[in-house]
Amino acid sequence: MLDKTKNPARRSLVVNEFTNSVLDPDGPMLGPVEDGGTIIANTAPGCWGPMITPSLRGGHEVTRPVEVAGADVGDGLAIRIRDITVTAIATASGHDSSPEGFCVGDPYVAARCPTCDTVWPETHVEGIGQDSVRCDVCGNPVKPFEIVHGYTVAFDDTRSVGVTLPKDAAERVGHEADHYAALPDGSHQHSILNYAPSDMPGALVRMRPFLGQLGSCPSRAMPDSHNAGDFGAFLVGAPHDYAITAEELARHKTDGHMDIDAVRAGAILVAPAKVKGGGLYLGDMHAGQGDGEIAGHTMDVSGSVTLQVEVVKDYPIDGPVLFPLVEDLPPMARPFSPEEQAKGERLARRWGMETLESMAPISVIGTAANLNEAIDNGLERAGRLLDMSVAEVRNRATVNGAIEIGRAPGVIQVTFLAPLAKLDAVGLGDYAREQYGV
Numbered sequence: 001m002l003d004k005t006k007n008p009a010r011r012s013l014v015v016n017e018f019t020n021s022v023l024d025p026d027g028p029m030l031g032p033v034e035d036g037g038t039i040i041a042n043t044a045p046g047c048w049g050p051m052i053t054p055s056l057r058g059g060h061e062v063t064r065p066v067e068v069a070g071a072d073v074g075d076g077l078a079i080r081i082r083d084i085t086v087t088a089i090a091t092a093s094g095h096d097s098s099p100e101g102f103c104v105g106d107p108y109v110a111a112r113c114p115t116c117d118t119v120w121p122e123t124h125v126e127g128i129g130q131d132s133v134r135c136d137v138c139g140n141p142v143k144p145f146e147i148v149h150g151y152t153v154a155f156d157d158t159r160s161v162g163v164t165l166p167k168d169a170a171e172r173v174g175h176e177a178d179h180y181a182a183l184p185d186g187s188h189q190h191s192i193l194n195y196a197p198s199d200m201p202g203a204l205v206r207m208r209p210f211l212g213q214l215g216s217c218p219s220r221a222m223p224d225s226h227n228a229g230d231f232g233a234f235l236v237g238a239p240h241d242y243a244i245t246a247e248e249l250a251r252h253k254t255d256g257h258m259d260i261d262a263v264r265a266g267a268i269l270v271a272p273a274k275v276k277g278g279g280l281y282l283g284d285m286h287a288g289q290g291d292g293e294i295a296g297h298t299m300d301v302s303g304s305v306t307l308q309v310e311v312v313k314d315y316p317i318d319g320p321v322l323f324p325l326v327e328d329l330p331p332m333a334r335p336f337s338p339e340e341q342a343k344g345e346r347l348a349r350r351w352g353m354e355t356l357e358s359m360a361p362i363s364v365i366g367t368a369a370n371l372n373e374a375i376d377n378g379l380e381r382a383g384r385l386l387d388m389s390v391a392e393v394r395n396r397a398t399v400n401g402a403i404e405i406g407r408a409p410g411v412i413q414v415t416f417l418a419p420l421a422k423l424d425a426v427g428l429g430d431y432a433r434e435q436y437g438v
Contacts, residue, residue, distance in 0.1 A: 009034035009069035015041040018186050018283075021050055021058025022242075023065065023256075024221040025275040032067035032277060038082075039066055039280065039307045042184045045300035046212055046225070046284025048093055048192035049181070051108065051145045052133050055120050057242070058223030059108030059231075060257070061189050062283030065217045068309055071278035076315030077216055077271045078431060079280065080308040084209045084265045086159045086287055088301035090173050090180040092192045094150020094199070095295045099143060107144035108231075109223045110240035115140040128174035128196045150197030153205060153299055154180075155287065162205045162287065162299070170198040182302040192300070208288040209303065210264035215256025215271040215320060217279025220248065224283070228257040229367030229374060230410030255319045255367050256281065259293045260406035260413060262324040262363070268431050270312060270321040280309055292405045312427050317381045321428065322363040322413065323435040330402035333361050333415045335436045359400070359417040360432035368410045375403055378414035386422040 013033045033039055046060040053061075068077055104110035104119060112119045116138040123133050123142055131141040152170035153162040165173065173180045174196035181191040218227050223242055226232045232253050235244040244252075254272055263269060271278070287299035326334060336344065341356075348356050364385060366378020382393045393414065397403060401416025420438065423429040432438060 010037060012038040012040065013066060015039060015063045015066060016184060016186050017064040018044060018061050018188065019064055019224065021056040021060055021224050022221055023217050023224050023227060023281065025217050025219055025279065026221070029065045029067040029277060029279055032069040033309065035068065035070045036308070036310045039309060041282055041305045043283045043285050043303055043305055044184050044187040044189060045088070045091065045181065045302055047297045047300045049189035049300065052143065052192060052195070053123065053189040054111035054142050054144060055122050056189065057109055057120060059225035060213060060284050061187060062213050062224045062281050065279030065281040067277030068280060068311060071273045071311045072276060073273060074314060075273045075278070076312035077273055077278045077280055078310050078312050079214065079269045079271065081263070081265050081267050081269070082306040082308055084211065084285065084303060084305050086155065086207065086209050086285070086301050086303045087182045088155065088180070088303065089182060090152060090154040090193060091287065091299050091301050092150060092152040092195060092197050093297045093299055094147040094197050096145045096297065097148050099146055102142065102144040105239040106234050108225055109242055111142065111144040113138060113140065113142045123190070125190055125194050128171060128194050130195050132194045133190055147195055147197045149199045150195070151200040151203070152193065152197055155207060160207050162207060164200050164203040164205070165198060166201040167198040170196040184302060206288055208261065208264065209301070210261050210286055211282055211305065212259045212284030212286050213257050214263055214269055214282045216254045216273055217275050217281060218252045218254050219274040220252040222252065225257055227253050228255050228411060229253065229377065230369055230407070231257060233369040255365055257284070258320065258365060258406050258411050259289070260322065260365070260411065261289050261291065262322060262328040266325045268323040268435055270315065270428065270431070272315055272318050272320070282307070293407045314427070316426055317385045319367070319381050320365040321385065322365065323361070323431050324363055326436065329361050330404060330415055332399070333401040333417055335361065335438055358420040358438065360420050360423060360436055360438045361415065362418045362423065362432065363413045363415040365406070366412045366414060370410050371405065371408065371412060374410040374412045378412050382414050385426060386418055387425070388422070
């Protein structure tokens with residue numbers, strides 16, 4: 001671990017190192033960065049690139065965790081997302097399938113070559129297409145995933161829109177995949193642009209970049225894409241080295257893999273610290289996505305990110321809380337306008353009330369193997385965070401909020417207007433005031 005006499009806490013830290021797709025609390029962290037310090041990271045694509053790189057063991061390629069000075073187990077990390085910029089020129093994606101024989105139980109975690117039976121084989125690229133990734137040992141194709149229906153998309157110079165490409169253009173991009181993907185120098189993945197999918201040419205798409213992975217290191221070694229209640233469920237009783245029990249999953253995960261499109265520039269995320277120093281990590285930048293990521297994958301891109309992080313002492317729950325931008329809040333959870341507030345105060349006085357409670361938006365993340373269980377998890381976390389019954393959370397989320405789907409099969413947001421006094425009691429009130437001016 002770090003020798004702090006040689007590595008004093010830094011005001012800012014540039015991160016350009018990646019894990020092998022496994023988040024390991026016993027591995028070395030970068031930093032430490034000081035409480036209130038800045039982290040600048042150059043991120044690699046998540047999902048498809050790592051998914052076709054069999055030597056990676058987690059389905060994503062995220063940054064090496066960063067120690068935050070002063071963060072202890074049981075604290076939280078408040079992360080202000082200052083900037084997210086897409087550096088990729090193009091990417092590819094699509095709905096997937098997993099061919100039989102190319103994994104030991106889980107194609108994200110334990111890819112194998114069915115010809116020579118090497119698990120986590122090193123591979124190289126020959127040409128383009130879905131057989132282009134070849135085993136270094138025997139030379140045969142290794143493809144734990146195939147694209148069933150996919151697209152290649154190129155972005156404009158302002159990174160505001162993209163267009164999906166026809167076959168000849170997609171193949172031209174595929175022959176220069178690493179260039180168009182803008183893969184960071186430290187990245188180990190094969191670019192999905194090598195597959196050159198082109199099943200949906202001529203579609204115009206908006207870019208609205210966000211981070212699919214942002215959070216803290218779990219308290220046991222865990223494949224990065226499985227650091228959540230839904231994907232993590234695939235580890236329970238698995239036949240590979242990263243098998244876990246349901247109880248261990250609940251205890252150790254931190255739900256850093258959310259795929260929530262509101263985790264974008266301007267938002268504030270609070271993540272639980274389950275290891276000393278917190279271990280802040282990030283990755284899986286998406287160029288844009290609708291709620292649910294219903295195809296299973298979206299436009300994964302390289303990009304640059306600037307974060308500012310500070311410690312929240314004695315954070316009371318085991319999962320993340322988000323303060324989204326106002327425009328990302330559901331309509332019923334948005335702060336009341338001055339006109340609405342004045343009408344409400346007049347109505348309250350008519351009924352003998354001198355004051356109304358001060359409220360501010362909050363979004364509590366829930367994860368589980370399916371959406372119904374994820375909703376229960378989010379409601380229970382919100383109740384524990386704010387010291388209120390689940391029944392009260394249900395009522396507040398109904399009249400002053402919404403349940404939003406982050407990712408199918410099991411990531412949700414319980415978003416609602418919460419009493420500001422309750423947020424103050426757990427050290428989160430000032431983040432709400434900062435974000436919403438309440």
